[in-house]
Amino acid sequence: xxxxxxxxxxxxxxxxxxxxxxxxxxxxxxxxxxxxxxxxxxxxxxxxxxxxxxxxxxxxxxxxxxxxxxxxxxxxxxxxxxxxxxxxxxxxxxxxxxxxxxxxxxxxxxxxxxxxxxxxxxxxxxxxxxxxxxxxxxxxxxxxxxxxxxxxxxxxxxxxxxxxxxxxxxxxxxxxxxxxxxxxxxxxxxxxxxxxxxxxxxxxxxxxxxxxxxxxxxxxxxxxxxxxxxxxxxxxxxxxxxxxxxxxxxxxxxxxxxxxxxxxxxxxxxxxxxxxxxxxxxxxxxxxxxxxxxxxxxxxxxxxxxxxxxxxxxxxxxxxxxxxxxxxxxxxxxxxxxxxxx
Numbered sequence: 001x002x003x004x005x006x007x008x009x010x011x012x013x014x015x016x017x018x019x020x021x022x023x024x025x026x027x028x029x030x031x032x033x034x035x036x037x038x039x040x041x042x043x044x045x046x047x048x049x050x051x052x053x054x055x056x057x058x059x060x061x062x063x064x065x066x067x068x069x070x071x072x073x074x075x076x077x078x079x080x081x082x083x084x085x086x087x088x089x090x091x092x093x094x095x096x097x098x099x100x101x102x103x104x105x106x107x108x109x110x111x112x113x114x115x116x117x118x119x120x121x122x123x124x125x126x127x128x129x130x131x132x133x134x135x136x137x138x139x140x141x142x143x144x145x146x147x148x149x150x151x152x153x154x155x156x157x158x159x160x161x162x163x164x165x166x167x168x169x170x171x172x173x174x175x176x177x178x179x180x181x182x183x184x185x186x187x188x189x190x191x192x193x194x195x196x197x198x199x200x201x202x203x204x205x206x207x208x209x210x211x212x213x214x215x216x217x218x219x220x221x222x223x224x225x226x227x228x229x230x231x232x233x234x235x236x237x238x239x240x241x242x243x244x245x246x247x248x249x250x251x252x253x254x255x256x257x258x259x260x261x262x263x264x265x266x267x268x269x270x271x272x273x274x275x276x277x278x279x280x281x282x283x284x285x286x287x288x289x290x291x292x293x294x295x296x297x298x299x300x301x302x303x304x305x306x307x308x309x310x311x312x313x314x315x316x317x318x319x320x321x322x323x324x325x326x327x328x329x330x331x332x333x334x335x336x337x338x339x340x341x342x
Contacts, residue, residue, distance in 0.1 A: 003230035007239035010224035015097065015246025017216030019254045021085060022093040024209050027201045028193070030085035033209060035190025038077055040213020042182030045222055048175035061171040068165045069177060076162025077185025083155035091148025094257040097247030099149045101134030101270070104241045106160030115164045122276050129273025130241055133266040167228035167236070174225035178218060186213075241274060 017037070024033055061069065088096045108127045112119055119127070169177055193199075199206075228236040245267050251257040 003227040003236065004239060006223035006227035007231070007236050008242065010220045010222075010227065011240045011243035012246050013216050013220035014224075014240075015243040015248075016250055017212055017220075018088065018097045018100075018244075018247035019093045019251045020212045020216065022088055022096075022251070022255065024205070024212065025085060025089050027205055028199070028209065029197050030082050030089060031189050031193030031196065032199060033085055033193075034081040035186045035188070035193055036206065036209040037081060037213035037217050038182045038186030039190065040182070040186075040210035040215075041217035041221060042179050042186060043210060044214030044218020045175045045178045045182070048222065049179050061169075065169050065171045068169045069172070069180060072162050072165040072169070072177065073181050073184050075158040076166065077181040078188060080155045080158035080162060081185075082189060083151050083158065087148035087151030087155065089148075090151065091144045092257050093251040093255055094248040094259065094263075095137070095145035096148055096152055097244040097251060098137035098263060098266070099134065099145065099152045100156065100244040100247070101130055101137070101241055102149075102153050103156035103159050103163075104130045105134075106156045107163045110160045110164055115168070126273045126276035129269055129276065133269040133273065134244075136266045136269075137263055163228060163236070166225050174222045174229070177225060178221045181221070182213075182218065239274060241270060245270065 021033060021037070028036065084096075084100075087099075105127060108119065108123075166174075166177060172180075201209075224236065224240060227239070230236075231239075248257075248259060248263060252259040
């Protein structure tokens with residue numbers, strides 16, 4: 001799949017987690033549910049991990065990438081989901097879903113300030129439009145939505161950091177980083193949650209929580225990371241910004257919550273804004289140093305000249321490979337190969 005499709009699939013799957021988690025919070029505390037969701041995510045990517053091991057993909061994390069992975073586990077796996085679930089316990093699922101648009105603003109701001117992602121005028125207009133749509137929607141939620149929104153905003157900052165850190169990791173596949181995040185963060189949060197409040201849920205409800213994690217977090221996170229490595233974290237997050245609207249729509253259908261005309265109008269603003277953000281490429285002469293790493297790639301992008309027998313240039317695949325030094329000019333996003341300033 002290309003980066004756009006991967007991001008939209010990820011958004012749909014993650015959006016479904018919001019109404020499902022709202023129902024599960026009737027039984028679990030936020031810490032317990034966060035742990036179960038991320039352990040489920042690990043289970044969801046376990047078959048992919050087994051396939052990668054059979055293919056003998058090496059895992060080579062240097063010190064810098066180990067630090068990035070630790071940060072992704074801390075902010076994206078431990079803190080982010082707990083803060084989101086606290087907010088979701090306070091407010092209705094539909095407004096919480098829509099307030100998640102703040103993650104776009106956090107990702108964009110952190111991208112410019114900390115992670116060397118250039119963003120031109122069209123890109124900033126897209127970000128402003130997305131933030132404006134989120135502001136319209138949160139104002140429609142009332143005081144419960146505002147209180148819950150403060151918790152969700154904190155979660156969005158954590159996930160903004162996570163988005164950039166995971167996009168920068170090489171030496172481990174997207175499924176591998178998802179598995180590590182799920183096992184470590186899930187185990188820690190679940191252990192903390194059980195130590196504070198015992199779990200009394202029946203096995204069927206425990207299985208349901210793990211299933212939500214496997215589908216909405218495991219099957220969602222992996223394509224998102226792959227998309228971010230192709231498009232850059234800010235643009236992948238722009239497409240992923242549709243997840244709150246998927247969540248709000250499902251909240252209306254499943255939980256019988258209200259979708260207002262203002263929310264529908266904001267969806268139109270989001271579509272235009274994401275289009276503006278995604279169209280913001282740039283072109284200039286730039287040089288790449290020699291590097292060895294592992295990530296999903298194809299051979300018609302100007303950066304992967306190695307050959308495989310029986311594999312077409314447009315087929316996306318993952319393995320350890322080496323890049324020779326090259327200097328060229330072409331339109332590009334701040335993806336895994338273009339983190340330079342200009």
